[in-house]
Amino acid sequence: MSTIPAARAPQADTARPASGARAELARRSWYYMSLMREVEDRIERKLYRQGKILGGVYVGRGQEAIPVGSALHALPQDVLLPSHRDMAVFFIRGVPLGRIFAQYMGRADGLTRGRDGNMHMGDMSVGVVSIISALAATVPVAAGVAMALRYQGKDGVAFSYFGDGATSRGDWHEGVNFASVQKLPVVYICNNNQYAYSTPLTSQMACANVADRGPAYNIPAEIVDGNDVLAVYDATGRAVEHARSGLGPYLLECKTFRMTGHSAHDAAHYVPPEMFEDWSKRDPITLVETRLVDEGWAERAEMDELRAGVVREVDEAVAWAEKSPYPDPATLLDGVYE
Ligand SMILES: Cc1ncc(C[n+]2csc(CCOP(=O)(O)OP(=O)(O)O)c2C)c(N)n1
Ligand SMILES: [Mg+2]
Numbered sequence: 001m002s003t004i005p006a007a008r009a010p011q012a013d014t015a016r017p018a019s020g021a022r023a024e025l026a027r028r029s030w031y032y033m034s035l036m037r038e039v040e041d042r043i044e045r046k047l048y049r050q051g052k053i054l055g056g057v058y059v060g061r062g063q064e065a066i067p068v069g070s071a072l073h074a075l076p077q078d079v080l081l082p083s084h085r086d087m088a089v090f091f092i093r094g095v096p097l098g099r100i101f102a103q104y105m106g107r108a109d110g111l112t113r114g115r116d117g118n119m120h121m122g123d124m125s126v127g128v129v130s131i132i133s134a135l136a137a138t139v140p141v142a143a144g145v146a147m148a149l150r151y152q153g154k155d156g157v158a159f160s161y162f163g164d165g166a167t168s169r170g171d172w173h174e175g176v177n178f179a180s181v182q183k184l185p186v187v188y189i190c191n192n193n194q195y196a197y198s199t200p201l202t203s204q205m206a207c208a209n210v211a212d213r214g215p216a217y218n219i220p221a222e223i224v225d226g227n228d229v230l231a232v233y234d235a236t237g238r239a240v241e242h243a244r245s246g247l248g249p250y251l252l253e254c255k256t257f258r259m260t261g262h263s264a265h266d267a268a269h270y271v272p273p274e275m276f277e278d279w280s281k282r283d284p285i286t287l288v289e290t291r292l293v294d295e296g297w298a299e300r301a302e303m304d305e306l307r308a309g310v311v312r313e314v315d316e317a318v319a320w321a322e323k324s325p326y327p328d329p330a331t332l333l334d335g336v337y338e
Contacts, residue, residue, distance in 0.1 A: 026230065029288055030288050032064075033285045036087045039100065048264050062260075065229035069233040070159060072236075081141060084119050108328070115327075120133060136171040143158075143184055163191050164190060164205070166190075185249075190254060
């Protein structure tokens with residue numbers, strides 16, 4: 001297969017009258033969130049329904065501000081451990097869109113070379129650790145990553161992503177405790193979307209906030225508006241500065257809502273409909289778009305053009321991935337443990 005370029009992030013445009021660091025950040029955030037929405041819509045609402053993707057499909061609809069606002073802080077030496085609603089982490093690290101579609105369609109050019117037709121993927125060449133299916137198992141791994149970075153004399157930070165439900169698992173507590181005792185450079189990013197599959201928050205933890213778990217491990221914890229990408233960006237900045245300067249881990253609880261069922265095969269009948277209605281008024285992409293226009297950082301017409309560009313980019317990536325072959329059965333045992 002020919003090589004395919006990484007996501008086309010807009011570059012700083014110094015000719016724009018209203019451009020400044022904040023405007024450029026908002027534009028970049030809008031782009032990555034819109035790309036994640038379009039890629040996941042294509043996966044869940046088209047390719048999956050066409051039978052081109054098999055198995056479970058999980059998306060981060062309405063939660064895009066969390067991976068975007070946080071991962072935009074990552075430096076090349078940092079290592080990210082995304083969870084199943086953090087697709088944008090891959091784009092921000094430069095993984096080509098075509099490879100993501102090839103992954104989901106089980107093709108040889110997918111990140112797992114056709115071994116997994118799902119989101120259990122990573123790419124250590126760009127510092128992204130593969131998603132681990134067992135909830136919270138990634139949290140002790142993040143501590144190990146941070147310890148390795150320190151041992152190697154790098155000033156990298158581990159970005160550890162998980163949901164609210166994961167924080168009730170034993171591995172979560174063990175991993176966070178160890179990282180705190182060792183003062184490891186880990187930033188914990190919790191997507192609190194108020195459900196763990198069909199279990200609402202109140203049936204799964206006795207404290208009001210995930211952030212309330214921070215003091216037990218003597219680490220700073222912040223509650224963040226998880227639908228405001230600039231708020232997530234600012235909070236992550238504080239967390240990364242803390243971790244990188246040797247002060248140890250930092251916990252961010254990003255409050256948001258899962259605007260879908262748990263997965264493509266779950267209609268979420270157990271969620272009160274008014275919750276969807278209320279949260280639809282706080283769509284993170286619409287919020288930043290309104291901000292862009294209100295601040296004079298972008299024109300409406302320009303946003304429409306940019307959106308069309310995102311759709312074109314995704315069309316090209318899907319077409320590229322559909323040309324990728326299925327893996328050669330003779331390679332079945334390559335890359336696995338004996
Ligand atoms: C140890 C373990 N138990 C159960 C599951 C099945 N499972 C996958 S995701 C999920 C819900 C996770 O909830 P949360 O951590 O809040 O993340 P969310 O899906 O809401 O983003 C469950 C129960 C699993 N993957 N691992
Ligand atoms: Mg959850």
